[in-house]
Amino acid sequence: MNISIGGVWERLISNLRWLFMSPRARYAVLWNRSRDNWE
Numbered sequence: 697m698n699i700s701i702g703g704v705w706e707r708l709i710s711n712l713r714w715l716f717m718s719p720r721a722r723y724a725v726l727w728n729r730s731r732d733n734w735e
Contacts, residue, residue: 714722
């Protein structure tokens with residue numbers, strides 16, 4: 697298995713950031729993502 701540590705670290709940090717986000721911030725992120733998908 698050849699996984700770059702940078703990629704794993706980045707994913708871990710983004711997951712932690714998501715955990716510590718407020719529900720309103722999470723909703724905003726999901727809303728922006730779904731809007732981007734619809735356009």
